[in-house]
Amino acid sequence: MPLHRELDKKLSKTFEPSSRIDDVFKGYDITFVTNEHGEPVTLFFGKRRPDGLIAGERYTRTIKRQPGSMEVKSSHWDLRGKIMA
Template identity: 35%
Template structure:
């Protein structure tokens, strides 16, 4: 599975620091974990069961910054099925 442009727009937003954010995107259920700055760094996308656990795909974000805080690299890696 590949992350599309429309979903990337949601993932480029800032959320609350160090929290789990859940939302629906089209026919998929999405859960993302944020870092200390509120950037999504862990993504689960698929179908949630009755307990809220998502069965689908997992992605992690590689976000590199220089000393001044400017983003050098921003890339999502596919980690497999969950």
């Protein structure tokens, strides 16, 4: 299942490197983890539990770069499974 176009656009931006960011998207709680370049690479999407973790779905991002540079050639998100409460 592909990500919502607006969520994919939001996650295409660069954030604080090697960090965890908690946010909300269209009424759903999201948490994403960034790599050393500040690019989101893991996404948790669903409803936040009282302990701060999310029950819902987990996605991971595959990034392909231009040869010899850090420029992103393409990327896509893969659904890795459900996260239970």
